[in-house]
Structure formats: structure tokens, C-alpha cells
Amino acid sequence: MKNRPTYAVGSVDSALLLATLLQQEGPMRVTDAAARVGISVSTAHRLLGTLVYRDFAEQLPDRRYGPGPVLRRGAVQQSSVAALREIALPHLRRLVDALGETANVLVLAGHDVRFVATVECDRVLRVGDRTGRALPAHLASGGKALLAMLEPDELAAVLAPLEEDESAALERDLRTIRRRGFAVNDQATEAGLTAVGVAIPAADGTAGAALSVAAPTARCSRDRVPIWAAALGETAAAIAHELADTAHPAG
Template identity: 50%
Template structure:
């Protein structure tokens, strides 16, 4: 887990967060950007204007900002991910409130998971927002849950040596990874016990979108001191309710063609 540098510059951090949102979720207006960052509209406008200047964003005829040439991804991916986040956030709210721990939505990009939504728990000691973070899929609870359900050939291709050229030291052993993933589909959830950050444990479950191009998961993260095997059952039940709700509402949205 990467730590925020002591010399971090808030404006730079905000600009990078906006770049990630535009790349992963698609277009947004100044008011929406301001709300996501918790800043004034004028601040959001300045940030977006700088992204346009550097080709990280473009402004369309409807005064919406979208990913520019530097960040462009498929429009379909934008639409689907944005819709999924919109659907999922109320369920993350309910999940965080039910367990009083932080709840996250993430999607698979290559061999990494990108966190696209977080609702923090209310306790003083809690896991902070992961929104905008990118972490190795094989270390993250939601990533493990997704990898465990991939067809064997797809998993092998994802972790083939040639796919990790220049990152050889980061590549996990495929045999070891298979051992770690074994049993996750039957259990329905995957665990990340301090695999990405000391003192943090997470439990993840797949969100089935019925779209192989959009693989997602929800996780609950908490300080390791509060995680117990006795309490795992209640976490699994809460995750099951949340993911079922997201799947149901997302399927309805796709079927009706809602934006």
C-alpha cells in the first residue's frame, strides 16, 4: 500500500483524482466535479481547465468535461462503469452503516483493481477512502474474488511471464496464486489480511454484471484489530445483501436502457 507523501500538494491530488474519474467513469460537469472533491465550483473549474490545457480532458458542446487524448478509453467502458457506480453507491452507504466499517466498489483493469467508490465507516479508528486507488488484483480481496472465477486460460494469460515484462519481481507465482484462490468461489468471499497495508483486513465479494468486459467487486475494509473469524459470518451476509442489490438494480438499468 502506497502512503501519501508528506509533501503532497492538495491541488495536484485533486487534479489527479479528476483525471481518474474522467478516465474510468466518463464525462462530468463542473458542479459534479466540485461535489466529488468537496471543493468550490470555481476551484473545480480551474482544475478542469488545466486538465483541458494539458490534453487530459476535453470540453464538449454540453459543457461537460470528458477524458482527453491522454486518458481516452472506450466510451462503452465509461458508460458502464459510471452506471455501475451510480447504482452501487446507495448500497455501499447501507453496507457501511450496517457494519460501521468502510465499504468499497472496485473494477478490474488488466491485473489491477481500480477503486471507484468508497463510503467510510463512522468510527474514529477506520479505514480511509480508497477511491481512485489502484492496487494489484492478486492482493486485494475483491480482486482475489474476481480472479478466482476467471476461466483458467484467462488467468494464465493474465499472469504469464510475458505479460509482466519489466515487472518480473512483482509477478506472483501462478501455482501459488491458484492455491490462494482455491476455495474462494465456494466460500463466496475472499480475504485480504494485511496484504496491501499493515493493520488493515478486507473481505470482498464479486458483483456479477453479466458482462465479461466489466468485472467488479465490493469489499468491506476494517482495522485488523476489529476483524474476527466469529464476526466473518455477519460480514458475509451483509456483503451478500449489498452485492445482490447492486446486481439486481444494475441489471434493471441495463435492461431499461437508463443512463
């Protein structure tokens, strides 16, 4: 688990988050970039200029900024991630209102899962915004929910770097996840944090996405897990339905 360093330089952190968003979501205007990262428009303009200089971004004819040559190596589904985020956010807000804990949407990116949107709950003690962060898929709840849906050859590629005992334990866990339909991360990525995750059913143009609810472990009793899982499953189905409707509008 990688924690934010206490010595983090704000401008560097903002630039890296901005580069990640360009790779995940594709082209955006300066004002949109500023709003997404939580910085001023002038700061966003300077950071984007630096990213262009270093080939992490490029300015398009319509004056938006898109991912540059560096980020296009192994970029994840840009258009579908942007659509996923836009559609998922209202559903995440309703999920947070219902459960009182932080909710996330994330996508599979190689051996990792990357968070593309977070809605925080308003409790003083809460799990914070994970947008732009990456975690090992075999440890995160949403990641394990997605691994459970992979074809055998795809899963084998993920398991290959793991130690034999870790791989065997994960395979047992994935069998349980397939049976019950949700995954649990009990402090595997961060001490004191428990999360429940489900995969979002594949829709046209969007696959390999998941939802999770994360909370301080002290508030995560065993009887709450099925309640969270049921709410996540309903939300995931609603998001998939809306994604399908967007891809194939009526009429």
C-alpha cells in the same frame, strides 16, 4: 502498497483524482467534478482547464468535460462505471450501517483494481476513502474475488508477471475463493488493514466489479468474516439485480 506522501501537493492530488474520475466515469459538469473531488467550483474549473491543455480532458459541446486523448488509451468502462457507482452508493451506505465498517465498490482494470466509490464508517479508527486509488488485483480482496472468476487465458495473463511461488500461492487461494465465494486480504496491501471482498454478478454492460468491507485488523476476528461475506453477497446480488433492471426497464 502506495501510501499518500506527506508532502503531497493538494492541487496536484486533486487534478490526478479528477483525471481518474473522468477516465472511469466519463463526462461530467464542473459542479459535479467539484463535488466529487471535494473542491470549489472555481478550483475545479481551473484544474479542468489545465487537464484540457495537457490532453487529459476535453470540453464537449454541451459544456461537460470528458476524458481526453491521453486517458482514452486503455480507459475502463465509463458509462457502466458511472451507473455502477450511482446504483451501488445507497447499498454501500446500508452495508456500512449494518456492519459498522468502511465499504467499497471497485472495478478490474488490467492487473489492478480501481476503487470507484467508498462509504466510510463513523468510527474514529477506520479505513479511509479509497476512491480513485488502484491496488494490485492479486492482493486486494475484491481483486482476488474477481480474478477467481476469470477464464483460464485471462487469469494466465495476470499470473504471468508474478514469481513462480507467488503465482502458485495465488492459484491455491483462488481455488478456495471459488469454493467459499469470498476473498480475504489480511494485511497484504497495508499493515493493520483486513478486508473481505466478493464479486458482483455480471449484469448487462457491467462486469468485473466487486464489493469489499475493510477494517482495522484489530477489529477483524475470525468469526466476523463469514458475517461480512454473507452481507457482501446479499448486497452484490441486489446491486446486480438493480443494474439489470436499469438496462432492461419493465414495460
